[in-house]
Amino acid sequence: MTSLERVVVVGASLAGLRAAETLRQVGWSGALTIVSDETEMPYDRPPLSKKLLAGEWEPERIRLRRPDDFDGLRAEWVLGDRAVALDSVNRIVTLASGRRLEFDGLVIATGAAVRRLPAQPDWPGIHTLRSLADSLALRTELEPGRRVVVIGAGFIGLEVAATARTKGCDVTVLEGAEAPMMRGLGSAMGRRAALVHADNGVEIRCGVSVAELTRGHDGRVGGVRLSNGDVVPADVVVVGVGVTPSTAWLDGSGLTIRDGVVCDEFLCAGVPGVYAAGDIVRWPHRLLEREVRVEHWTNASEQGAVAAKNLVASFGGDEPTAYAEVPFFWSDQFTSRIQFLGRAEPDDDVDVVVGDENDRAFVALYHRDGRLTAALGVSRPKQVMPFRRLLAERATIDEARALAASFGV
Numbered sequence: 493m494t495s496l497e498r499v500v501v502v503g504a505s506l507a508g509l510r511a512a513e514t515l516r517q518v519g520w521s522g523a524l525t526i527v528s529d530e531t532e533m534p535y536d537r538p539p540l541s542k543k544l545l546a547g548e549w550e551p552e553r554i555r556l557r558r559p560d561d562f563d564g565l566r567a568e569w570v571l572g573d574r575a576v577a578l579d580s581v582n583r584i585v586t587l588a589s590g591r592r593l594e595f596d597g598l599v600i601a602t603g604a605a606v607r608r609l610p611a612q613p614d615w616p617g618i619h620t621l622r623s624l625a626d627s628l629a630l631r632t633e634l635e636p637g638r639r640v641v642v643i644g645a646g647f648i649g650l651e652v653a654a655t656a657r658t659k660g661c662d663v664t665v666l667e668g669a670e671a672p673m674m675r676g677l678g679s680a681m682g683r684r685a686a687l688v689h690a691d692n693g694v695e696i697r698c699g700v701s702v703a704e705l706t707r708g709h710d711g712r713v714g715g716v717r718l719s720n721g722d723v724v725p726a727d728v729v730v731v732g733v734g735v736t737p738s739t740a741w742l743d744g745s746g747l748t749i750r751d752g753v754v755c756d757e758f759l760c761a762g763v764p765g766v767y768a769a770g771d772i773v774r775w776p777h778r779l780l781e782r783e784v785r786v787e788h789w790t791n792a793s794e795q796g797a798v799a800a801k802n803l804v805a806s807f808g809g810d811e812p813t814a815y816a817e818v819p820f821f822w823s824d825q826f827t828s829r830i831q832f833l834g835r836a837e838p839d840d841d842v843d844v845v846v847g848d849e850n851d852r853a854f855v856a857l858y859h860r861d862g863r864l865t866a867a868l869g870v871s872r873p874k875q876v877m878p879f880r881r882l883l884a885e886r887a888t889i890d891e892a893r894a895l896a897a898s899f900g901v
């Protein structure tokens with residue numbers, strides 16, 4: 493490697509955009525190419541299950557930047573073309589169109605794609621949700637009185653359920669685990685945070701297993717058959733069973749792929765000048781003391797910036813920065829805003845420290861071996877965000893309880 497003259501960013505969503513912006517912000521002025529298999533300029537995904545899906549916002553509102561800001565990046569945007577291979581020895585990305593992009597530096601930001609059910613049919617009425625087009629297609633279906641079945645009670649599934657219910661649909665959520673949002677919040681807090689759905693007339697059925705989708709007489713989806721033989725009738729089915737990192741194009745590249753692109757703590761993917769950012773990254777988190785992959789907005793935004801800075805630093809011989817921020821995400825469901833800091837394990841202890849048993853707004857602290865591991869706030873932004881500092885300092889649960897007591901609520 494000599495100098496950093498050409499950078500290719502693959503993936504033009506949040507992480508890729510933040511990487512491109514940061515390259516320019518740190519004063520790098522070389523040739524920048526940004527590749528996306530989507531035809532849209534970068535847009536924000538969280539509204540796809542919330543205000544855009546509800547019809548309260550239109551697509552222009554979710555553009556991540558104004559047209560002038562995109563122009564200001566002085567980049568070549570290659571939209572509607574897919575990266576199909578990476579030659580990490582000769583430093584070339586090949587696109588589906590046959591175009592070959594040579595690079596000195598590469599940022600991999602291809603994110604994640606939705607999982608489908610095994611043998612999922614393509615009948616009308618069956619939806620998944622990841623892109624703007626997915627959200628617009630689903631929103632035309634959310635008419636009052638329609639029966640919507642959401643498969644999967646994760647954050648996105650439950651946001652869709654809340655939006656569909658708000659639009660007057662009759663909504664049922666089917667979940668295999670024993671509680672909603674279990675992977676993120678654990679079972680007790682997942683159940684509690686989901687009470688707002690029962691309050692609003694959404695039925696969540698946990699511990700059920702989906703056998704197959706059934707077809708109605710009109711050729712559309714007609715229902716969901718469970719393993720016990722029951723059929724839940726549906727006019728619309730939304731499959732929200734998680735995502736897998738979009739790494740297929742990296743097969744044969746020599747990078748280590750293990751449920752994501754395996755990086756070091758500086759987000760370098762094991763080849764000098766090749767970095768990754770966002771939902772696709774698996775890296776050793778210094779603060780959490782384990783390898784993680786995070787599928788949330790703040791992580792993608794922060795990692796895009798860190799990957800770009802470290803890429804430039806690696807050519808300048810400067811010290812890189814480890815990415816070890818406290819993980820954070822939010823989810824909006826009906827009037828509830830869930831905010832979560834840190835990372836909890838299923839067997840962590842958890843105590844509610846703000847809000848009594850019947851409160852829909854509360855704060856809970858997760859802990860293990862006397863140490864604070866995570867903080868959950870539901871509609872309590874002022875009382876949950878202060879725990880970020882304590883998590884960064886690896887505080888004890890006693891210190892965290894003392895902070896909670898100081899709120900006086």
Ligand SMILES: Cc1cc2nc3c(=O)[nH]c(=O)nc-3n(C[C@H](O)[C@H](O)[C@H](O)COP(=O)(O)OP(=O)(O)OC[C@H]3O[C@@H](n4cnc5c(N)ncnc54)[C@H](O)[C@@H]3O)c2cc1C
Pocket residue numbers: 502503504505506507508527528529530536537538539540541573574575576601602603604605621622623648738741769770771772786787788789790792820821822823824
């Ligand atoms: C409906 C929805 C709601 C969400 N709500 C929240 C929320 O409330 N809070 C929160 O914290 N997070 C939320 N998220 C998660 C957040 O949006 C993601 O963490 C974030 O988008 C990740 O950004 P990324 O750039 O890493 O990847 P992505 O956003 O997945 O972008 C990757 C891009 O790369 C493109 N691409 C993939 N493969 C290729 C290829 N081979 N060649 C070229 N381009 C390719 C993809 O098409 C895509 O445009 C939500 C996500 C969704 C889908």
